[in-house]
Amino acid sequence: MPLILIEIADGVAVVTLNRPEAMNALSAALRVELAEAMLAVASDDTVRAVVLTGAGTRAFTAGLDLKELGASTAGLGAANATDPRDNPVRAVEQCAKPVIGAINGVAITGGFELALACDVLIASTNARFADTHARVGIMPGWGLSQKLSRMIGLSRAKELSLTGNFLDAATAERWGLVNRVVEADALLPTAMALARDMASIDPAMAAAYKALIDDGFALPFGEGMTLEAERSIAANTQVAPEAVEQARQAVMARGRSQG
Template sequence: MTDTVLLDVEGGIATVTLNRPEAMNALNRSLRRRLYEVMVEVDGREDVRAVVLTGAGERAFTAGLDLKELGREEGALGSANATDPADNPVRAIEVCSKPVIGAINGVAITGGFEVALACDVLVASSNARFADTHARVGIVPGWGLSQKLSRMIGISRAKELAFTGNFLPADKALEWGLVNHVVEPGELMPLARRLAAAMAEIDPAFLAAYKRLIDDGYAQSFAEGMALEAERSGAANSAVSPEEVEARRAAVQARGRGQG
């Protein structure tokens, strides 16, 4: 039987690949549960500092829930909307405290769009396209799309995508701030790995805490987020010695000169 989610670890970077290319990497129950297992594994591995999530092939990152499975299995949709991370792929990705880069190699449709938004950073192939077809399928989003997308690209643009079901091409996704970079297909994984490698240079415990601070603050009001930052920064920074700051400052300056 083909493994529905592949895992490769090299140089501190875990590459996680949704692997049902014949079904456009649709999220059937088996794939969702395997994704959870893999994300738990990479979160616990000391040799993994950053994660790249992508789809097999060039057609699809993931086309979302497997509609064929939904049509023949009683209760399949309810299971997919559960908060259990073994059934909900967004929750499965959120299990990982390490940075997750979504390398969007093809279409990310409906539930697949939601999976993409669960990643910390998105980079896209020029083949990538995004679509929210919940309204056309008659299913209410349950993995965060109705709330996350408007916060990322603005409420009017999010409503346009939700109410039309139209596809958003990669170049427009870049213009709207949904993705950070768009490159040709052959450059997608090298770019994602370069970003992951830069993140892997950071102390993993610090990076996990910083990711948690950003995510926790983003879920609150601006004032609450500012108070949260003040609280956590005060506790953390008081434990840092001046000598440590000076050594790191020199390293940062040297890295900046190297980047031109």
């Protein structure tokens, strides 16, 4: 049975972690298949946006396979490496296309980190988040200690990480961790509709804009503004007036259809 499923339609690839019997735990084998899947959709010109989710309703992913770690912690060093075949966050980050996380159940510890690797999070009412690194006795290595505080604030991040308590979907939305919460049967349709909206953007523009947001967010504000100015000048001087007018007409038509 494949550990990763890929379905492609209307410019959107749905990538599914497929170990529901193990709460989609990130075994070494699954991490390799995820890296291969994300590389495949990243290089497929028919794919313009990606939805990442988990099989079943119990779990997006429960994180690293603790049964594997219980037998040997030797894999922890590899898991913290930068190789996408070991590090699932790197696997997602190697995709320059928009990645929407459809969080169908629990996202725990390493699974929480994988969720935060996505560009946008849509959660079902079944979704819950927890950081149990401290309780397990393992330091995070996929970005959770830095990303979470930047998303929800320092004190809230400390509350989650220093208790290991679960955060329910409604509170996650209120804290700004997820964009919206929907019923379980509406999760994939909602995520795919948003992905199709993103897929309708010119792919080169989408990739460049995503990179600008991410690269700038990693910098102090002033440096981020400088980065935007540099890339804006370099890109916008190449735009033809005719292209701007054509795009303006299309934007106006789309706005009228949404009104």
